[in-house]
Amino acid sequence: MRVTPANLGAKAHAEAHSDAQVPAQAGAGRAADAAGAGAGTPATAVTPARAELGGGGDGGLGDLSKQSISIRTPPPGPLTRAHIEHQTAFVSPSLIYCYPLVVKRAAGCMVEDLDGNVYLDAQAGVATASTGHCHPAVAAAIGAQASNLIHICGTDFYYPAYGAVCERLAELAERLLPKPTAAAPAGAKGPGGWQTFLTNSGTEAVEASLKLAREHTRRTAIVAFRGGFHGRSYGALSLTASKAKYRKHFGPFLPGVYHGEWGNLESVERDLFHHLVAPDDVAAIVVEPVLGEGGYLLPPPDFLPGLRRICDAHGILLVFDEVQSGMGRTGAMFAAEHFGVAPDVVLLAKGLASGMPLGAMMARAAFMTWPPGSHGSTCAGNPVCCAAALATLDLLEGGGLVANSAARGDSLRRKLTARLGPAAGVTDVRGVGLMVGVELDTHARATAVAELCFRRGLLVLECGQKAIRLSPPLIVTEEQVGTMVDVFSTACMDVYRDQTTTAHPGHAGQPGHAGRVQLP
Numbered sequence: 001m002r003v004t005p006a007n008l009g010a011k012a013h014a015e016a017h018s019d020a021q022v023p024a025q026a027g028a029g030r031a032a033d034a035a036g037a038g039a040g041t042p043a044t045a046v047t048p049a050r051a052e053l054g055g056g057g058d059g060g061l062g063d064l065s066k067q068s069i070s071i072r073t074p075p076p077g078p079l080t081r082a083h084i085e086h087q088t089a090f091v092s093p094s095l096i097y098c099y100p101l102v103v104k105r106a107a108g109c110m111v112e113d114l115d116g117n118v119y120l121d122a123q124a125g126v127a128t129a130s131t132g133h134c135h136p137a138v139a140a141a142i143g144a145q146a147s148n149l150i151h152i153c154g155t156d157f158y159y160p161a162y163g164a165v166c167e168r169l170a171e172l173a174e175r176l177l178p179k180p181t182a183a184a185p186a187g188a189k190g191p192g193g194w195q196t197f198l199t200n201s202g203t204e205a206v207e208a209s210l211k212l213a214r215e216h217t218r219r220t221a222i223v224a225f226r227g228g229f230h231g232r233s234y235g236a237l238s239l240t241a242s243k244a245k246y247r248k249h250f251g252p253f254l255p256g257v258y259h260g261e262w263g264n265l266e267s268v269e270r271d272l273f274h275h276l277v278a279p280d281d282v283a284a285i286v287v288e289p290v291l292g293e294g295g296y297l298l299p300p301p302d303f304l305p306g307l308r309r310i311c312d313a314h315g316i317l318l319v320f321d322e323v324q325s326g327m328g329r330t331g332a333m334f335a336a337e338h339f340g341v342a343p344d345v346v347l348l349a350k351g352l353a354s355g356m357p358l359g360a361m362m363a364r365a366a367f368m369t370w371p372p373g374s375h376g377s378t379c380a381g382n383p384v385c386c387a388a389a390l391a392t393l394d395l396l397e398g399g400g401l402v403a404n405s406a407a408r409g410d411s412l413r414r415k416l417t418a419r420l421g422p423a424a425g426v427t428d429v430r431g432v433g434l435m436v437g438v439e440l441d442t443h444a445r446a447t448a449v450a451e452l453c454f455r456r457g458l459l460v461l462e463c464g465q466k467a468i469r470l471s472p473p474l475i476v477t478e479e480q481v482g483t484m485v486d487v488f489s490t491a492c493m494d495v496y497r498d499q500t501t502t503a504h505p506g507h508a509g510q511p512g513h514a515g516r517v518q519l520p
């Protein structure tokens with residue numbers, strides 16, 4: 001539901017257990033601490049930055065990253081409510097606002113609101129704060145770059161950080177991505193044969209891939225999938241098919257886009273290729289290897305290899321949209337690593353720069369045939385974002401965060417599976433790494449659980465039709481995983497009990513409130 005001034009008041013009274021303190025958890029939120037289990041970040045990368053910048057962790061109010069969940073004022077508290085009421089006149093009403101949270105600061109896995117409530121973040125700014133909020137090494141890199149060069153335009157001028165990010169990504173892709181079974185593309189150049197166009201966002205990485213695929217193949221059709229999310233500008237939105245609300249009233253869309261059913265190979269080979277589009281007209285198949293916004297789903301074993309086979313047979317580019325699943329989120333640097341399938345093009349954003357706006361469209365050099373001037377962007381690959389990305393990449397690998405994502409993700413799924421089942425309204429716990437999805441039996445239940453978690457100090461987001469995603473920062477500790485499981489499981493059980501035993505005459509029939517939990 002969307003938070004509006006009109007329903008803020010009702011929300012304020014919804015949680016009577018106002019002082020929900022969850023003791024003895026949260027722990028260290030910093031990569032250097034998390035990396036105790038892994039390779040370890042050099043202490044010098046952390047300590048001076050914290051002392052100099054003072055942001056994120058301290059701010060004069062104690063180290064937020066080490067705090068526990070603390071709900072002092074039933075959210076939304078008075079300052080939060082006042083802020084939302086004030087800003088609503090000025091801000092686009094298209095924004096969603098899952099629940100009334102106004103963030104004052106954040107550090108590690110912890111987020112503090114305007115009223116001093118402290119939340120444990122199991123959504124990481126929609127799977128983006130990969131190294132945790134305001135990681136000192138990332139903040140230091142941003143600060144250092146910002147005092148040297150903020151902008152010059154990477155489309156028209158060289159600067160070291162742009163090339164450095166592209167080189168790091170090429171090295172990672174060459175080392176980690178599955179190798180193509182077909183012969184290596186002729187004319188590959190650069191380290192590992194990967195080249196990168198940097199963007200401001202995931203959406204722009206998708207847009208770039210559509211242009212590259214059309215330019216390279218001289219074909220026009222694009223295949224995407226029902227269930228997929230690829231962004232909201234016209235090209236990307238033409239591919240997005242996770243929820244009709246994203247498309248409502250915005251058509252007509254890009255011509256030549258055909259949707260198969262995500263996970264169903266036959267929907268491409270039989271439905272699309274027999275009835276709607278000849279494979280030789282298709283420039284690219286764009287697919288999320290692990291479905292994100294559409295429900296945190298893993299692909300059936302034959303799906304991605306089958307798409308590779310189709311692309312090889314017909315000269316189609318296979319584009320993996322790893323905007324959400326990339327950069328360690330699945331416990332591997334690239335989600336493709338789990339499936340042994342080599343993409344031709346990889347799209348990244350979100351976790352790439354720990355929350356700074358940076359995306360990447362990487363392709364094997366043999367496909368990067370578009371000439372100078374065919375694509376560019378004023379601010380994309382901005383030096384400050386690139387500095388954040390380089391620090392992030394150091395932490396993901398050298399700091400052990402990819403390994404931590406795999407280990408904590410396994411633990412999170414195991415513990416949730418042990419605690420949750422039909423008696424809590426839960427029908428499935430799934431995912432890979434720290435991309436964990438919990439399917440509820442109804443949409444109303446999923447909404448109620450997300451909202452109750454918020455009121456009890458745990459930030460989660462919905463996905464799919466009736467699922468909740470847990471995608472904490474990759475620095476999350478085992479202790480924090482335990483807290484997430486406790487708060488989340490209890491919320492599921494309380495909502496299930498409440499919805500199955502109590503009628504809510506106060507909310508009955510109100511659109512957007514159906515099934516919302518009503519606590520005493």
Ligand SMILES: Cc1ncc(COP(=O)(O)O)c(C=O)c1O
Nearest residue numbers: 201202203229230231292323324
């Ligand atoms: C798989 C995928 N692709 C593309 C996008 C769009 O990225 P952005 O919001 O950075 O434009 C998203 C955003 O959630 C995504 O999950």
